[in-house]
Amino acid sequence: MPRPTPLSGFPEWLPAERIVELQVIERLRRTFEMWGFAPLETRAVEPLDQLLRKGEIDKEVYVLRRLQADPDDEGDAGLALHYDLTVPFARYVLERSGHLQFPFKRYQIQRCWRGERPQEGRYREFTQADLDVVGAGDLPFHYEAELPLVVFEAMDGLPLPPLRMQVNNRKVSQGFFRSLGLEDLGGVLRLVDKLDKIGPDRVGDALQAEAGASPAQAKAVLEFADIRAEDSSVAERVLRLGGDDPMLSEGLAELVRVVETARQNAPGRLVADLRIARGLDYYTGTVYETQLVGHEDLGSVCSGGRYDNLASSGDDRYPGVGLSVGVTRLLSRVFSKGLVTASRKVPTCVLVALPAEERRTECDQVAAGLRRRGVAAEVAPAPDKYGKQIRYADRRGIPFVWFPQDDGTHEVRDIRSGEQVPADPDSWMPPGADLHPSLTPS
């Protein structure tokens, strides 16, 4: 076969990069579990009509077809790959509600697919790490203030630039727009969402041309969308613009609680930013977006919000709130800018050198003893000259090479310093920092 080439939009990492990705995912997983979120995965496919139910992204969906579909077996007709983990989770909750305990807290780390035109940070196949809480019938508000803390705690354990989260609340936006006398609340929200792309002048014009706003209303909307604050002053600034609406009051109280909770527990990480709208139409309360500081051009690396109506069937409603970390987007920037590197390309801590093929069993036993103590170890592939065996370790970043001596004793060399010392195969341990590959910011 001819040598294959990469497929645009379907990133694949090298082993050293996968080590970084795994440690990021493990950190997220452990933190989510510390906060009591249960692990979950859903199938990769959903019925197409379910995926299209929420509109907006129909052209980006990948539909499946069996190469030789069997007309008498339609069990997998009309299936498509999921484009996020929220819609499948809502479906799962409805399907399995009788087996779940509510409020149900789960995390889900899986790949998603969208047929978008690829660019940095935007892929056709990508991994998301989601956490959500859903209630049966109702869901206490405090989870909306808690979720950002979970993500901050997870990411603070990684050698990455800090996060900065922008938060708004749909009730604040819609309540304010309504209090101005505007009617097309969805249309106004969609135009506000374009502020970063097309700027305030064109949004102001569009508010008048497309959303029925007067010049004064458009001006008020732009002033509103310009408000940013890291504390309860956000509410005072909105009320100073006028506006009197029960939904606005409720939303402001919620927004203040989210901002103040973050200010006490993770100061400097979260800001109320009233231009945040989020494209997807199922949010009903708090909405979140997150920048990696210094890499704002990458777009949001952690987004989500409160949704009251995503999972409902007849009289059963399961309101929820969720956040989704864009693992692939984050890592694409980490790798393209070399922000973090793994200390080695393999898990191996010790390469046991092989003096002669006849001595493989003896070498295997040394390696097995190391593994029993939790030290990743492998034996050299062949009894090459020691220079070549050391190169095997060096190219992979394996820090130690173990030499069985002819007299039955053993020595181990730190190939970074060249220091070689006698070692007991039944008790030797590497320094803790060398036990596993580590991540270093660069």
Add this chain to the structure above:
Amino acid sequence: MPRPTPLSGFPEWLPAERIVELQVIERLRRTFEMWGFAPLETRAVEPLDQLLRKGEIDKEVYVLRRLQADPDDEGDAGLALHYDLTVPFARYVLERSGHLQFPFKRYQIQRCWRGERPQEGRYREFTQADLDVVGAGDLPFHYEAELPLVVFEAMDGLPLPPLRMQVNNRKVSQGFFRSLGLEDLGGVLRLVDKLDKIGPDRVGDALQAEAGASPAQAKAVLEFADIRAEDSSVAERVLRLGGDDPMLSEGLAELVRVVETARQNAPGRLVADLRIARGLDYYTGTVYETQLVGHEDLGSVCSGGRYDNLASSGDDRYPGVGLSVGVTRLLSRVFSKGLVTASRKVPTCVLVALPAEERRTECDQVAAGLRRRGVAAEVAPAPDKYGKQIRYADRRGIPFVWFPQDDGTHEVRDIRSGEQVPADPDSWMPPGADLHPSLTPS
């Protein structure tokens, strides 16, 4: 929306089952890493022509199509979901060979898709855990004896029925058939592969009718395929049937080494079984299949073999050997027969009870302190009566409920025994066995 129903062939686990699956995957991952296998994932899609290159399963492949494909962007036309992890790995090795160090040892735990008719142990979406070693140009034989030990070590750490692996070698089968004077070696192999399904009588007939065997040749093939041995006697038994062929001799020496290595390191786990053929046509040396003892009807839960020609381009050849654990197949049986259960449905070890909503901050601090010591903890969703809060814990299997007292002291109750004792929020730790969910054989 109407309440959704499951899709046949696309299994989804409940959270308590996902806890079991995660612990199985973590055990595999850790063991693979202890032996020096590097982590890797590949994209879920391959060009269709690559997947069809190895024939045989073309009707089972899922092809992708964007719902509204863009005629000027054909970057994702002709893509299909991978049906195993070996073919994508071979493609990855060819594509990235300049960035890899050989011999290259990697593991890969990912989902695969096949449009097969679903039945127990056979799914349309399933997770495989693969480990492979590939060399550049050549690959030392000893890895073929080593891989089974890695899998045995991984699975021995889990509370599951033991594995029993059957091993053969393509060189043994083909060398023996050739020494008999048979010519259609592939045809004979495919018929031997049907022994378990259609029995020796019908295979004997077919050998004569379809593969050009004489009655004596067919009898010799059946006698050969009946040989099973756990030690080097396998070679003597084959040679007693006659047969003199250099490929046969080489294969027998290899087979004996695989069997003897297992006998010394994992006695009773591996048997030479000369009826093992493996359907896929790319194997060239050792082939493996594995039964879960007492669940042989499930089919093989760990298969693989040596392949010399899967990854090659021009003069560059990357021979390899691999094993693939069928995680979903294994777990489907674990769950349908209740072989293993998780001690709880959530990671949470401690539920901090909430005396009143005004005291949430104080309770959050208790939970945060527990988490800092590695104890998964969450605060009750609402200040309900304590009976209801204890039920929240009980339904999820959370073992401890923490009660902040009105006088500033604290107590913790083991809700399994009902014992409630004073506890210091800055130092209390649960018994080690309760720290994380554990798996129990049932």
